[in-house]
Amino acid sequence: MTDADAEDLVAEALGAAVTLVRTGSGGDHRSWWVTASAGRYVLRSAPDTATSRRLDREVRVRDVLRSHLAVPVPRAAATGTWRETRWTLDERLPGVDLETAPVTARTLEDLSRFLRGLHAVPLGAVRAMGAPDVLSPLLEPLRQQGRAAARDLGRPGDLPLPGTDEDGPVVLHADLKGEHLLVDGSGGLTAVLDWSDAGTGDPALDVEGLVLAVGADGARGVARGSGTPSVVVERGVFLARCRSAVRWAAALRGEPTGPEPLLRRQFHRAWG
Template sequence: MALAPSADLATSVDLVATLLAAQAPALADLPIRPHASGWDNDTYRLGETLAVRLPRREAAVPLIANEVRWLPVLGQFVTLRTPQPIVVGTPSQAFGRPWAVVEFIQGTPVSSVPVAERTSFAPQLADFLWSLHVPAPASAPVNPARGGSLATPATAERVRDRLAQLTEAGSRDLADALQPRWEAWVAAPDFDGVDAWVHGDLHPHNMLRGDDGQLAGVIDWGDMTAGDPACDLATAWLTFDDAGRAAFRGQIDEGGAVDSATWTRAKAWALHLGLILTTMSDDHPWLTAIGRHALNGVASESD
């Protein structure tokens, strides 16, 4: 499997301190400590309630720009907390990219919560998606990798390649089970509704559970886009087991307006994203685990 892309600009506690002193002096005396280094951003804790996010590679610059532009808008109507920007840093000689100070949401990544315990917040996640999946403005971000149609030759080729990787890694039975399901599900009618707001990367590592056992927030919005809500509904397989999935789908379906074709596209998205996560990186084992869980879930679907 591929390694995560290398950073093309190094970050450090000293760099964060320099940026804060120059552009956010009111926050410069707060303690700084490393928190996480993700696929796209390095994150540092700033005091107890804030975090600093810096793009670790050039490709991530538009993603953080989307977050600081649109999270204040989404935060007005979604039902879960999102990391609202407090300071939007500008490129400088010290760091030639935009960066941001955001609210830090306390919680445990859902990826580390046993799957059986996630059912308790399945209805809450469904309600969040109902609040998010409203018509997006024409100026909303467009992400070519999320929220669009999966029925493209390029996607078909990538899926074939990743199924071949599964086979080579010793999972031939799983790959053989997934192939006909992919072909059936990707043939579902394409989305033809009004483009809705879509998170685009709604897997368990991008959700946080609070001390009360319920969801505390949703993070990592760089892939947000306008498009087909089925992309986010794939979290039914990325996040839950059979019981949790039933609770999630039941709550979604109570609101109506999600037809069978949308759920079929959601299964196709779950398979597609599961393959990406399973084969993307040896140095992010939690992502591999999420992907494998999704693939096992969709492989058990009978239609």
């Protein structure tokens, strides 16, 4: 989809003139910032059939979660198909992303409330919308990879295996990180973005994301404040330390694991 195609599509959907600017990121999607007389939006266009299915699922899951969460999630102002692939025009929510804003006590309090609400959502509600089971990694192989990567990064350590528990799965965002958390000037959480990976699984996976966003100590406080058991919290910290080390070490070798400055920040937050 070209910029001109995107502008024509959105103008028709909104029935008004619009201004579009292609964003610098978008993950699996092509995306544009949209300004119109009716408000501000973000247009996302899936490049293929598989991503189209994920985009449709994300819209359905968000609609279910909206009634359960105190924190806003994006709402689709319009959706449709362009040359057999799907697009969605989401209302833009206020705030700046936590990757570029300071973490405050208000941030941590709001994240605790968000996590408590999310993990209390009935599993069947999101599974009925097609949300998948999110697989957890095998801990011992990950530990070996994490230890090797940490040594390469000058942070040798034993990385003891965390405990496991018998608790069942919960509803997960499954990609919590600073770019997907918006805050206001006081650090209050104003939105949680990008639900394309949402599913059900081990609550430690969301703790892992929080470690990358606010650091290990901050994530421990958030998770405990949400009622998450300590064994789950420490498993999330373990996952964040191992996988942040593996990703950053790979980036330094020239592998395409993500922007090196971001991976470096995530590593240092996880390892403290």
